[in-house]
Every structure is written in C-alpha cells, then in structure tokens.
Amino acid sequence: MSDTAISKPATFVGMRLIALVIAVVVLGPIAWGVATSLKTEVMAVRLPPTFIPSPLTFENYDHVFRYQGFLGELWNSTFYAVGAVILALIVAIPAGYAASRFDFPAKKPIMLVILATSMVPGVAVLVPTYYVLDALGLLNNRLVIVVLLAARIAPQTVWFLQNFIDAVPVEIEESASIDGATRFQILRLLVLPLIKPGIAAIAVIGVVTIWNDYITVAVFAPDVTKRTLQVALVNQVFDTVGISWSYMMAFAMTASLPVMILFAIVQKWFVAGLTAGAVKG
Amino acid sequence: MPVIWFIPVLALLALVTLYPTGFVIWMSFQKTSYFQLQGFVGLRNYATILGSGSFWEMARVSLAYLAGSLVLSLIFGLAAALVFNASGRTGAALRVLTLFPWTLSMAVVGSIWLWMLNPSFGPIAYFMGQAGLSPGLMLGDPDVALPLTILVTAWWSFPYVMVMVSAAIQSIPAELYEAIDIDGGGARQKFRYVTLPHLIPTLGSTGLNLSIIYLTLVTLLIVLTGGGPLGATTTLSLEVFRGTLQSVDIGPAAVLSITVLVINIALGAFYTRLTGRVTG
Numbered sequence: 001m002s003d004t005a006i007s008k009p010a011t012f013v014g015m016r017l018i019a020l021v022i023a024v025v026v027l028g029p030i031a032w033g034v035a036t037s038l039k040t041e042v043m044a045v046r047l048p049p050t051f052i053p054s055p056l057t058f059e060n061y062d063h064v065f066r067y068q069g070f071l072g073e074l075w076n077s078t079f080y081a082v083g084a085v086i087l088a089l090i091v092a093i094p095a096g097y098a099a100s101r102f103d104f105p106a107k108k109p110i111m112l113v114i115l116a117t118s119m120v121p122g123v124a125v126l127v128p129t130y131y132v133l134d135a136l137g138l139l140n141n142r143l144v145i146v147v148l149l150a151a152r153i154a155p156q157t158v159w160f161l162q163n164f165i166d167a168v169p170v171e172i173e174e175s176a177s178i179d180g181a182t183r184f185q186i187l188r189l190l191v192l193p194l195i196k197p198g199i200a201a202i203a204v205i206g207v208v209t210i211w212n213d214y215i216t217v218a219v220f221a222p223d224v225t226k227r228t229l230q231v232a233l234v235n236q237v238f239d240t241v242g243i244s245w246s247y248m249m250a251f252a253m254t255a256s257l258p259v260m261i262l263f264a265i266v267q268k269w270f271v272a273g274l275t276a277g278a279v280k281g
Numbered sequence: 282m283p284v285i286w287f288i289p290v291l292a293l294l295a296l297v298t299l300y301p302t303g304f305v306i307w308m309s310f311q312k313t314s315y316f317q318l319q320g321f322v323g324l325r326n327y328a329t330i331l332g333s334g335s336f337w338e339m340a341r342v343s344l345a346y347l348a349g350s351l352v353l354s355l356i357f358g359l360a361a362a363l364v365f366n367a368s369g370r371t372g373a374a375l376r377v378l379t380l381f382p383w384t385l386s387m388a389v390v391g392s393i394w395l396w397m398l399n400p401s402f403g404p405i406a407y408f409m410g411q412a413g414l415s416p417g418l419m420l421g422d423p424d425v426a427l428p429l430t431i432l433v434t435a436w437w438s439f440p441y442v443m444v445m446v447s448a449a450i451q452s453i454p455a456e457l458y459e460a461i462d463i464d465g466g467g468a469r470q471k472f473r474y475v476t477l478p479h480l481i482p483t484l485g486s487t488g489l490n491l492s493i494i495y496l497t498l499v500t501l502l503i504v505l506t507g508g509g510p511l512g513a514t515t516t517l518s519l520e521v522f523r524g525t526l527q528s529v530d531i532g533p534a535a536v537l538s539i540t541v542l543v544i545n546i547a548l549g550a551f552y553t554r555l556t557g558r559v560t561g
Contacts, residue, residue, distance in 0.1 A: 256385055
C-alpha cells in the first residue's frame with residue numbers, strides 16, 4: 001500500500017471527510033430508492049419529501065411477490081444467466097486450455113477471430129439477428145436467448161481462462177502424461193480443480209452481466225412468459241399512467257437483490273475479475 | 282489436432298456474431314421495404330442515411346454523450362481513487378461500497394434516477410425549489426435532458442474508473458516515492474512525477490473501454506428519456522434498437538448498425554493496442 005504522501009493529520013481527516021462525501025453521493029440515490037420502496041404510495045409522493053418512511057410498510061414488496069408474472073420472470077432471469085454462463089464455460093474451457101498450452105500455426109488467426117468478435121457490439125447485429133430469428137420462427141425461444149447471451153461473454157471467458165491456466169505450472173501435467181493420461185483427462189482432473197477460484201470469478205461476472213441485460217431479451221423474447229425481471233421493470237416505466245413510485249422502487253430493489261447478495265459475498269473476486277480484464281500486458 | 286479444442290467456441294461465435302455481422306453488411310446494400318429484401322442497390326442506403334440531417338444530429342448527440350460521460354467519469358474516478366487511497370482503512374472500506382452502483386443494471390439505475398429527478402415529487406427538484414431555483418421539467422426539458430443523462434451515466438460508471446485506478450496506484454513501487462522524499466520533493470512532486478505517469482495507461486485503457494460502453498449503451502437512455510424530448514438524447518445505438526423493434530426499413534437501419542460497428546471496432550483496436558491484449 002503506497003499512500004500518496006499526504007501525511008499531516010489535518011489533511012488526513014479532511015481526506016476522510018471527502019471520502020465520506022463521495023460515498024454519500026454514490027450511495028444516497030440507492031438509499032433514497034430503498035426508502036421509497038418502504039413507503040406507502042401516498043407517502044412516496046408527499047411534499048416536502050422525507051427520507052424516513054413513516055409509516056414503514058412492506059406492502060410494495062408484498063405486491064411484487066404476489067404479482068402473477070413475478071415467479072416466471074425470476075425464473076427466466078435465473079435460467080438465462082446460469083444457462084449462458086454454463087454454455088460459455090463449456091465452449092471456452094477447451095479453448096482457454098489450448099490457447100495457454102499449445103503452439104500451432106493456426107492459433108494466431110483463431111485468437112484474432114475471437115478478439116474480432118469481441119469488438120462486435122450486440123446493438124450492431126440486432127437487425128440481422130432479428131431478421132433471421134423471425135424468419136426461422138425462433139423469436140421468444142428460451143434456448144436461443146441462452147445461446148445469444150453465451151456468445152456475448154464467450155471471448156472474455158476464453159481470455160480469463162487462458163490467463164488462469166498460464167499460472168498453473170506445466171510440470172504438473174508432464175508427470176500425468178507420462179502415466180498415460182490424455183490431454184482432456186489432464187484438463188478435467190488436474191487443471192480444472194486448480195483454477196476453481198478463477199472459474200468462480202468468471203462465473204460471477206458472467207451471471208451479473210447477463211442478469212442485468214435488457215436489450216437481448218427485450219428484442220428477441222419480449223413475450224410476457226419469456227421476459228426477465230429487467231424487461232418487466234423497464235416496461236413499468238413505459239406505463240406512465242399507472243406508475244407507482246414506491247412499487248417501482250420495490251421492484252427495482254427486488255430485481256437487484258440477487259446481484260447485491262453475490263456482490264456482498266464475492267466482492268473480492270468481482271474486483272479481481274474487473275481489474276484482470278485490463279491490467280494485463 | 283489442436284484446432285479441435287477451439288471448434289466449440291468458434292462455432293458459437295460464427296453463428297451468433299460473425300454470420301449476423303456479414304449479413305448486416307450485405308443487407309446495407311439491399312433495397313428494402315420494411316423487412317423485405319428486394320435486390321441490390323449499391324450504396325443508395327448509405328447515400329440516404331449520410332444525406333439526412335437526422336443522422337448527423339444523432340451522431341452529434343452520440344459524440345456529446347460519449348465525451349461528456351467520459352470526461353466526468355475519468356475525473357471523478359481518478360479523484361475518488363486518490364482520496365480513498367489517502368484515507369487509510371476508512372478509504373479501503375468506502376472504496377468497496379462505492380463500487381456498488383456499477384453492479385446494478387442500467388434498468389435499475391435508470392428507474393432510481395427517473396425517480397430522483399422527477400420534477401414534481403423527486404427530492405432533487407424539491408431541494409432546487411427550496412434553494413430558489415426553478416427545477417423546470419428536468420429530463421423533460423430538451424436543453425437539460427442530455428446533461429442530466431450524462432451526469433447519471435457518470436454517477437453509474439465513475440466507480441469503475443475508481444477501481445481500475447486504485448489497482449494501478451497500489452502497483453506503484455513505494456521506492457519511487459521514497460526517492461522523491463530523499464530528493465526533498467513533496468506531495469505535489471510525487472503526484473506529478475510518479476503517480477500520474479503510472480496512471481496514464483490505466484486511464485487510457487479504462488477510458489477506451491468506457492467509450493465502447495457509452496457508444497453502444499441503450500437501456501439507460503430508454504429508461505431515462507426514451508431518446509427524447511424532441512430527440513435530444515437519441516444516439517445512433519438507441520435509434521438502431523428502436524428501428525429493430527418498430528420494424529422500420531431495415532436497409533437504412535443496417536447502415537446505422539454498421540456506423541456503430543465501425544466506430545466500435547476502431548475503439549476496440551486502440552484498446553487492444555493499449556492493453557497488449559493480443560493473441561496468446
């Protein structure tokens with residue numbers, strides 16, 4: 001830890017105060033949203049606005065859980081996030097291993113193709129993808145959504161795995177291959193257990209990314225039985241006539257809850273995953 | 282055959298990314314009527330789009346949105362990282378908490394801020410009123426909608442800059458600061474000659490990564506303004522998204538998609554150069 005030199009006690013206290021102000025600015029709006037979600041609908045729009053909910057009520061959360069689409073949307077959000085991360089890992093683990101361990105002429109062009117695909121933003125291929133899925137009758141199909149989302153996180157998953165496997169000493173594998181194990185057995189039985197923490201970090205980042213996605217599901221699976229919590233939340237904004245701010249905040253907080261819990265449990269991996277992406281090189 | 286190990290991932294990317302990319306390029310040279318492709322017309326779609334005033338207006342909004350959000354995020358992110366780094370254990374604890382908004386979805390961030398900025402019942406309009414300022418229509422005002430959207434975007438994304446910069450600060454060898462101590466330099470010299478030079482590559486790569494996010498960002502804009510009022514916040518990406526949903530003429534929509542694609546690839550190529558993320 002290298003403190004940037006400011007050591008006088010007064011400055012140090014001043015710095016802490018500024019740090020506190022930054023945290024309040026960042027967390028204040030979220031706290032306001034939480035407070036609103038605990039107010040009655042009437043209380044939420046009363047002037048002057050007050051922060052503390054009085055009376056405190058959980059009726060908005062009760063409404064969220066009772067709203068008939070909720071369980072289906074929760075399931076869809078979970079299914080897409082978990083499904084896409086598993087599919088991305090399945091296709092990326094062999095590639096990440098080969099990228100780390102093998103040298104062959106076609107490797108450079110292959111890695112360039114993976115890099116190039118990572119630069120194609122989802123929004124740029126919305127029109128053609130919609131056209132093709134529509135023509136094939138594959139709109140509003142859960143498995144199609146999983147495949148689309150898995151492709152979005154696949155390139156970064158390959159690079160992360162490659163980095164993690166680079167850190168595993170090759171010598172461990174050599175003794176196993178003398179014993180007659182195939183490359184695939186070595187990967188499955190020796191390498192994968194060693195990079196478990198890395199895989200967990202990738203999985204967390206992938207789940208959060210996909211859980212938070214709106215566009216893919218909104219465009220390719222807008223059906224009420226196929227949509228996610230995020231899509232349902234945005235649709236409430238469009239419904240400006242009947243908008244209830246306290247209900248909407250309760251819905252937003254509920255839709256964020258799994259991400260909040262994941263973040264609380266594994267924030268170290270989360271930070272590690274974020275910084276690993278760019279510090280390399 | 283080592284290529285076999287890459288076949289699953291290449292098959293997935295070919296199907297979901299490469300094929301539609303080729304298709305959108307081909308589509309842009311077609312005469313189209315809504316979703317019907319009616320034959321080759323050369324560059325006519327490009328001429329239509331590039332000759333329309335609305336395209337340049339959307340390009341201007343996209344650029345203003347990107348540049349504004351980027352400048353604010355980098356400044357706030359750098360400042361926050363330095364402050365937290367100089368605040369000991371308090372700073373370390375607050376740094377973790379401050380990253381939190383970055384994990385929230387754009388739909389959630391948008392709905393929280395739509396409520397904060399509500400001109401009738403939101404707290405910000407109320408406090409502005411108390412301070413004798415007229416809050417006006419906030420996000421409904423064509424003159425302030427874009428600046429407000431930029432502020433919300435910066436609020437959401439500067440913690441990301443803060444984390445990246447913090448990681449970079451912590452990787453600076455302490456000896457470099459000690460050397461300046463020996464030479465009799467103070468805090469300003471340390472920042473000028475050690476901290477800042479070490480942070481420039483991180484600021485560059487983080488800035489490029491954010492540029493890509495801002496260029497292709499849609500959800501936050503949909504929730505906050507829907508591209509309005511009067512197109513004041515309609516970016517190229519938002520128009521592509523709307524075009525897909527509203528079944529507009531797909532030939533011109535393909536040209537817009539390609540514009541976003543080309544800028545994105547240019548930014549991505551710079552990013553690759555800067556981070557040295559090449560090919561194993």
